[in-house]
Amino acid sequence: MSPLDETNASFIMGFHVFESSLRPDRASSQYGKGCNISVSHLRYSANHNALDSWQITAHLVEHKRLYGPIWRSRFGPFDVVNVATAELIAQVIRQEGRYPVRTDLPHWKEYRDMRGQAYGIHVDTGPEWYRIRSALNPKMLKLKEVAAYAPIIHEVVSDLLQRVELLRLRSPDQVTVKDLASELYKFGFEGISSILFETRLGCLQEEIPTDTLRFISAVNDMLALSEMVLFFPRWTRHIFPFWKRFVQAWDDLYDVGMLKFNVCIRDAQYIISILYVTVHVGIHGSLNELQLPSGQQIYTTSNTLSWTLYHLARDAEVQNRLYNEIASVCPNKELPTAEHLTRMPYMKAVIKETLRIYPVVPGNGRLTVDSEVIVDNYWFPKKTQFHLCHYAVSHDESNFPEPECFVPDRWLRDNPSRSQHHPYSSVPFGVGVRACVGKRVAELEMYFALSRVRKPELAKKKTLERSILLNICTILHNHCLIYGTIE
Numbered sequence: 001m002s003p004l005d006e007t008n009a010s011f012i013m014g015f016h017v018f019e020s021s022l023r024p025d026r027a028s029s030q031y032g033k034g035c036n037i038s039v040s041h042l043r044y045s046a047n048h049n050a051l052d053s054w055q056i057t058a059h060l061v062e063h064k065r066l067y068g069p070i071w072r073s074r075f076g077p078f079d080v081v082n083v084a085t086a087e088l089i090a091q092v093i094r095q096e097g098r099y100p101v102r103t104d105l106p107h108w109k110e111y112r113d114m115r116g117q118a119y120g121i122h123v124d125t126g127p128e129w130y131r132i133r134s135a136l137n138p139k140m141l142k143l144k145e146v147a148a149y150a151p152i153i154h155e156v157v158s159d160l161l162q163r164v165e166l167l168r169l170r171s172p173d174q175v176t177v178k179d180l181a182s183e184l185y186k187f188g189f190e191g192i193s194s195i196l197f198e199t200r201l202g203c204l205q206e207e208i209p210t211d212t213l214r215f216i217s218a219v220n221d222m223l224a225l226s227e228m229v230l231f232f233p234r235w236t237r238h239i240f241p242f243w244k245r246f247v248q249a250w251d252d253l254y255d256v257g258m259l260k261f262n263v264c265i266r267d268a269q270y271i272i273s274i275l276y277v278t279v280h281v282g283i284h285g286s287l288n289e290l291q292l293p294s295g296q297q298i299y300t301t302s303n304t305l306s307w308t309l310y311h312l313a314r315d316a317e318v319q320n321r322l323y324n325e326i327a328s329v330c331p332n333k334e335l336p337t338a339e340h341l342t343r344m345p346y347m348k349a350v351i352k353e354t355l356r357i358y359p360v361v362p363g364n365g366r367l368t369v370d371s372e373v374i375v376d377n378y379w380f381p382k383k384t385q386f387h388l389c390h391y392a393v394s395h396d397e398s399n400f401p402e403p404e405c406f407v408p409d410r411w412l413r414d415n416p417s418r419s420q421h422h423p424y425s426s427v428p429f430g431v432g433v434r435a436c437v438g439k440r441v442a443e444l445e446m447y448f449a450l451s452r453v454r455k456p457e458l459a460k461k462k463t464l465e466r467s468i469l470l471n472i473c474t475i476l477h478n479h480c481l482i483y484g485t486i487e
């Protein structure tokens with residue numbers, strides 16, 4: 001069996017078809033303009049079906065090992081070119097143009113067309129997207145503007161702490177909070193909506209208001225149904241219930257948005273668009289949406305906070321260093337401000353390291369619209385969908401030695417063991433003009449929450465003085481946070 005036959009054999013799984021040799025010398029360039037080979041000569045990978053999101057993510061690492069840093073895959077109707085090194089990601093981004101597009105969202109557009117609504121920041125492309133983005137950038141990305149949200153974020157953090165304390169006291173051992181992840185999710189949701197809607201949703205209250213519940217459930221429905229709607233052809237709309245329920249979910253979102261938050265339709269369409277992004281990674285990079293099984297949801301700030309707490313709980317040294325930094329910058333339990341955060345490099349390193357290991361957007365997308373591009377010496381036509389495999393890159397040991405180890409020191413400037421990594425090797429918020437507009441707000445929320453997780457009154461107890469973070473031993477295990485005592 002020749003090397004080519006061997007690779008061929010490994011592709012005859014699932015519904016994917018091995019198309020041609022990757023070897024440049026064998027390629028008959030259909031599109032190539034002086035480049036070695038064309039898009040049609042990239043190797044196809046195996047089918048993703050029936051895998052959960054983490055398996056899929058791990059699968060991409062495996063695909064990279066098998067097929068090299070660039071390969072093609074097909075998922076339902078989507079034909080995707082995967083790139084899995086920092087350098088190739090940089091090449092795609094450098095050619096993304098003035099109005100980059102992540103991916104096409106035909107079903108979202110269809111709903112808006114049906115209701116005569118504007119598309120909004122996620123769906124819009126070209127100058128219209130740019131117009132919305134230019135209006136949002138100064139409000140959302142300027143540190144000075146975002147710093148003005150500090151009081152409201154602190155208010156929401158206080159509610160989270162009270163809620164956690166209440167749940168602890170209610171639990172049989174008076175220390176365990178079951179399902180902390182879900183409380184953090186409510187915190188993320190409450191935090192972002194208190195900023196965007198300038199009103200509180202009441203997610204952290206004992207009794208969550210009915211409108212809020214309706215809103216959250218509409219967000220979840222819409223996201224879960226998005227995948228079904230996309231995969232079934234349009235003629236099935238009258239046969240299956242998915243499209244009807246998808247439309248109902250969007251209608252509910254607009255209704256609640258307008259009634260409860262008192263925003264006009266134009267505000268609502270983009271405010272709500274932003275809100276979705278905070279709760280589902282699939283919305284960020286719709287490629288992930290395509291790859292995630294129905295109902296699988298990963299949240300942005302809450303997911304990151306959960307994993308940070310998990311690692312702090314497991315690593316007393318990291319926890320103590322973080323505590324000492326916070327205590328020295330904000331003595332006497334002073335509430336941190338945006339200015340204080342500029343003196344907390346370790347806090348930032350901890351969050352960066354969490355986002356490197358658990359990027360909430362493990363793979364993002366770029367769709368070439370008007371121009372042809374060359375990546376890795378391949379020539380690609382217009383309308384090529386690229387999948388930027390961020391997870392595979394941020395777990396690559398050529399960038400980050402011992403990539404599975406949680407080492408915040410990698411990110412400290414003055415640390416001699418600071419890793420030498422490509423600037424695109426870990427870009428959790430994306431890069432370029434279409435990068436995350438909520439980055440600054442998300443960071444502020446996470447830093448404030450992390451620096452205050454300890455309840456101030458608990459610090460009076462001697463055993464609790466040793467660490468800021470749930471003081472003692474905190475173990476996040478299967479979504480349960482267990483508090484124990486370190487003697």
Ligand code: HEM
Binds near residue numbers: 121122133355433434
């Ligand atoms: C840990 C928290 C978060 C992470 C890691 C994250 C990450 C990302 C990523 C990777 C993208 C795609 C960027 C690209 O295509 O290059 C994105 C887009 C976006 N994010 Fe976030 N995000 C987070 C939180 C938030 C929050 C809290 C908001 C709400 C204010 C938000 C609003 C958005 C919006 C509106 C976009 C689309 C921007 C556009 O298309 O112009 N994100 N985010």
